[in-house]
Amino acid sequence: MSAIIREREGGAAVGGIILTASHNPGGPAGDVGVKYNTGHGGPAPEGVTDAIYECSRKIAAFRECEALPEVDLSAVGRTDFVAAAGEAPAFTVEVISSTEDYCSAVLPCFDVPALRALLSRPDFRMVYDSMHGVAGPYATAVLVDALGADPSSLLNGTPKEDFGGGHPDPNLAYAEELVAAMGLTPEGTASDGAAGAPDFGAAADGDADRNMVLGRGFFVTPSDSVAVIAANWEAVRQFREAGGLKGVARSMPTSRALDSVASALGVPCFEVPTGWKWFGSLMDSAAVHGKTDYTPFLCGEESFGTGSSHVREKDGMWAVLAWLSVLAARNADTAPGALVSVSDIVTEHWRTYGRCFYQRHDYEEVDAAKAEAVMDRLRGLVAAFDGPRDAAGVSLTACDEFEYTDPVTGDTAARQGMRLYFGEAGRVAFRLSGTGSVGATIRMYVECIESDASRLTADAADVLAPFVAAALDLSGLPDLTGRDKPTVIT
Numbered sequence: 001m002s003a004i005i006r007e008r009e010g011g012a013a014v015g016g017i018i019l020t021a022s023h024n025p026g027g028p029a030g031d032v033g034v035k036y037n038t039g040h041g042g043p044a045p046e047g048v049t050d051a052i053y054e055c056s057r058k059i060a061a062f063r064e065c066e067a068l069p070e071v072d073l074s075a076v077g078r079t080d081f082v083a084a085a086g087e088a089p090a091f092t093v094e095v096i097s098s099t100e101d102y103c104s105a106v107l108p109c110f111d112v113p114a115l116r117a118l119l120s121r122p123d124f125r126m127v128y129d130s131m132h133g134v135a136g137p138y139a140t141a142v143l144v145d146a147l148g149a150d151p152s153s154l155l156n157g158t159p160k161e162d163f164g165g166g167h168p169d170p171n172l173a174y175a176e177e178l179v180a181a182m183g184l185t186p187e188g189t190a191s192d193g194a195a196g197a198p199d200f201g202a203a204a205d206g207d208a209d210r211n212m213v214l215g216r217g218f219f220v221t222p223s224d225s226v227a228v229i230a231a232n233w234e235a236v237r238q239f240r241e242a243g244g245l246k247g248v249a250r251s252m253p254t255s256r257a258l259d260s261v262a263s264a265l266g267v268p269c270f271e272v273p274t275g276w277k278w279f280g281s282l283m284d285s286a287a288v289h290g291k292t293d294y295t296p297f298l299c300g301e302e303s304f305g306t307g308s309s310h311v312r313e314k315d316g317m318w319a320v321l322a323w324l325s326v327l328a329a330r331n332a333d334t335a336p337g338a339l340v341s342v343s344d345i346v347t348e349h350w351r352t353y354g355r356c357f358y359q360r361h362d363y364e365e366v367d368a369a370k371a372e373a374v375m376d377r378l379r380g381l382v383a384a385f386d387g388p389r390d391a392a393g394v395s396l397t398a399c400d401e402f403e404y405t406d407p408v409t410g411d412t413a414a415r416q417g418m419r420l421y422f423g424e425a426g427r428v429a430f431r432l433s434g435t436g437s438v439g440a441t442i443r444m445y446v447e448c449i450e451s452d453a454s455r456l457t458a459d460a461a462d463v464l465a466p467f468v469a470a471a472l473d474l475s476g477l478p479d480l481t482g483r484d485k486p487t488v489i490t
Contacts, residue, residue, distance in 0.1 A: 253360070
């Protein structure tokens with residue numbers, strides 16, 4: 001949608017209204033969200049949404065035009081609506097092929113011949129799961145028609161109103177078919193079927209903006225995914241032809257893996273609130289606001305969102321093509337049978353930059369009052385904190401509530417999540433999610449930075465267990481919510 005708003009014939013649109021189920025379940029009981037993106041293609045900033053809200057409070061009546069003729073939504077073309085014969089059109093409805101617009105926006109970002117060469121290798125197999133969301137037609141147009149992938153590599157490519165009865169959230173818990181096909185357990189460890197699994201796997205959510213990347217028997221965390229792309233920016237034509245990255249950013253709950261790469265590259269790394277609009281202002285810093293130029297720009301969220309400055313939204317297919325580009329570059333000179341794998345690339349990345357062991361624990365459908373009680377207890381901890389203290393065997397050395405001031409627009413965001421620090425290595429963040437369907441979702445993000453080469457391949461759950469125990473003790477989450485374990489761990 002961002003590409004359509006920015007690049008349609010006749011110039012950029014004033015904005016676009018998006019109806020989407022995102023990554024929530026579909027069908028009669030599911031949610032349909034309404035989003036407004038402005039002319040730059042990204043989510044509306046605070047000033048616009050606040051103004052819309054104020055206008056909504058003044059609405060006194062609705063009017064409908066019952067005689068408006070039907071528009072054939074199955075056929076590409078324009079329909080003009082006129083008030084009377086001989087008059088100029090009052091307005092026009094245009095039905096477009098969004099896949100054509102998207103291909104025109106995304107394919108120039110990459111080296112298409114190199115991608116076609118990778119996908120044609122006899123020792124390379126991939127699978128892409130659209131989870132019965134809108135990604136299906138795009139996967140066919142991009143991966144099969146443009147890049148020559150085998151059509152059999154596409155799973156669940158037919159969009160369905162109820163997403164085939166599934167939950168279109170591309171993670172280890174809900175993308176069960178892909179996870180099993182890639183030789184993984186729901187915990188993200190290799191299963192008995194890993195040896196015969198494809199070399200590369202990916203999944204999209206319902207509206208195709210989120211992505212999950214997997215190797216054979218290997219789970220790539222979203223935090224690691226964006227860091228690996230940043231470290232291998234030369235593999236991405238879009239970045240290479242512009243002379244390299246000028247800026248990167250991550251949401252606050254995302255691990256600090258990207259920070260290490262940015263430091264090595266000598267480019268600024270921004271920590272922003274959750275929500276893509278905060279990335280958009282950084283991308284438009286020079287072109288729109290006349291400030292420092294951070295484009296080309298790369299950004300990501302731990303919630304399986306990755307994007308760049310080709311549009312102003314996260315873009316799941318772009319992220320998958322970026323990963324395929326990294327694989328293509330690393331295998332440009334390898335002989336058949338000597339494929340550099342996803343796990344090879346990630347473990348090499350850890351040896352270079354250190355590993356951010358990372359997990360997200362989701363407590364879904366929590367009573368809203370109980371969820372707020374957890375956050376209030378953490379705010380009390382921050383207010384009373386006067387120095388290091390022991391918590392379940394580790395030392396809490398600092399804590400705060402994340403607030404942000406946009407360096408480009410000056411917009412501010414308060415109460416964006418609680419952060420607990422355990423020395424330089426350990427960090428746990430808590431926030432309430434606004435994307436669930438029922439009640440409140442408490443998300444607990446746990447990370448530990450490790451540079452000891454002997455521990456880089458340790459089990460993440462074991463490494464993070466002390467920080468999980470400390471965070472649960474400090475937050476009182478089990479007692480306040482009655483939950484003894486999370487709904488999902490990713």
